Amino acid sequence: MFSKGTKRKFSDGGEEISDESLLGARVASSYSLQRQSLLDMSLIKLQLCHMLVEPNLCRSVLIANTVRQIQEEMTHDGSWHMVTEAFCSAGQSPSERLVATEVLCRSREQDAEPKLFSVISYEGCCEEEVVADETLCSVSVSDTVSNVCLAGRMGQCWEKSELSGIERDEEALEDSRLGSGEEEEIDTEDGASTESPKTIGQVFGTFEIKNGSPGPDSALEELFSDVDTSYYDLDTMLTGMQSAPKMGPYDLLDSLAPSHSSPSIVSTPNCRSDLNELDHIMEIIVGS
């Protein structure tokens, strides 16, 4: 299966030396293929998490940890380098990419309104740096110092370029959908960006899920449109909500809505839920 070191049986006799090396190469490529497909599967699962009404935190954490493990191993193998090259456009040096994403991070921070949203996106992109460093520190690389430094740079290179890759993809998607120059990075859950896998930090950062199709709820949204979202605790935001990011035009949300198949909570008959909610609140107040 996917456990390390599984070998398939090689029943053919043949010449020993060349067969062994051939076998080794075959096993290695099969293993890395399997590992890659596991990584893809995990990332898809994480993305799907964002579409659920109530993502299961335990499951998300376990999947994210699995992705992290694969990343660590691939970085250690040096195969991350190849993955990053696939994403990077030719001729761009690592330092240039670094700068590009720094700028993006900074502009997030300045977008203070709503504080909630910018916190996600800021941490979503810059936090990667921290994660990469930690994981690389814990990976047992070879003894020589130079190797460690190289690995460090590579990891960062991947993380940063990954980010810029995602930025570009998302901007392209937004442009095609909206035709408006929307600057903010919106962590979308659309399946179109699966080829640029999301980074770990964005998993929990993107627990603030977008609103479903407004429809009959548009009145409700207008009612809450002037609610100051910075009031909300980071907790409540991060537990996988479908809450409308209050910034940005509503038509942006409209266009995002069809991109994911989240079960529309709009379908819940609001009147009855209203009454239940009210009863519940009354019970608490009355202390019955």
Added chain:
Amino acid sequence: VQCKRRYRLFISQCPPKNKIVYTFSDIISTVEFNCSGELLATGDKGGRVVIFQREQESKNRLLSRGEYNVYSTFQSHEPEFDYLKSLEIEEKINKIRWLPQQNAAHFLLSANDKTIKLWKISERDKRAEGYNLKDEDGRLRDQFRITTLRVPVLMPMDLMVEASPRRIFANAHTYHINSISVNSDYETYLSADDLRINLWHLEITDRSFNIVDIKPANMEELTEVITAAECHPHQCNVFVYSSSKGTIRLCDMRAAALCDRHSKFFEEPEDPSSRSFFSEIISSISDVKFSHSGRYMMTRDYLSVKVWDLNMENRPVETYQVHEYLRSKLCSLYENDCIFDKFECCWNGSDSAIMTGSYNNFFRMFDRNTRRDITLEASRENSKPRAMLKPRKVCTGGKRKKDEISVDSLDFNKKILHTAWHPKENVIAVAATNNLYIFQDKIN
């Protein structure tokens, strides 16, 4: 939504008196015997609680060895809509725990993802008649007609079982509640969600104490969650909680108000030869239960059940493989999400045996003394009257013997996540999706 909530219970009693099957209209999500074993509570995905009561054994019906019949049903939780977060809160009952009985009424705690409720279940078999101010049908009497004063008399009536919510403990959990546990002081209880554990007083609903908080300052650094928690059965200051990384922490509430620092840390060192990308996921503990004696605790992870001596932190004293044949299938189980299934486990009354569920409606029992184990199936097919359940066997490879079932034919949709064992006798309750099986087990 409306017909989901309207409750339909089909009772089907199979010929063998040692097996009873109840079919629910919703998936059963929790099963729990009360402290005497007389009552068996179940919660389902639709927020309903159904309580079964054991019949008194009577001389007339020798064959009836105390069957469980429906005693009370009520809607415990309703689906809610959190407007601030635009999030629907499921009404599914995650856990039920009984309080020890102190008077004629019975009390239980039931919890969904966010709210815990204390329910009082009481019987009424008498009715007062002969009121002065109102008629028999409840209408107020005309004051001029009242000429005499009489004392109301209690008259027998048909037994009525009433369930009423006495306390609602709400708004204390940001994440999904996975455990509740009543403390041995009978005054407090704890509730645990993915990142926090709160301590409540049964009388006080408007506040709780947070005793464990593992939420990192930055959610992106989150790598571990709380999966289960339980109070020690005798020491009211001790509780344990398990994590998604396969560790258990024992905490002493006397040490500090916030028990972020554990008193004991239980973790089995990993076997490097069996390491894979799934190692962490399968090590995640889905249930933790103290033995009745309080000396041991049992943990359930994906493939095994481990018994720990509370005095030894570095490894379990016993390990039982539940379905080791699944180890080579972990990738497929990851793909179809079965690897995230949370199986529960339970002790028998004397702590000599443990039980847990598996797939294909199989459940497993392990005798700790003889080290024997058995695999049984909860299905309607084996219905020979009063016959022992036939043990099942899964064949892992090579030639399949006659009665064996091969790993690839297992039905992973038929999973037994919830089982319960009578606290004193060999009676077990097994929940298989929406069927509840109650077996009078013959194993001693």
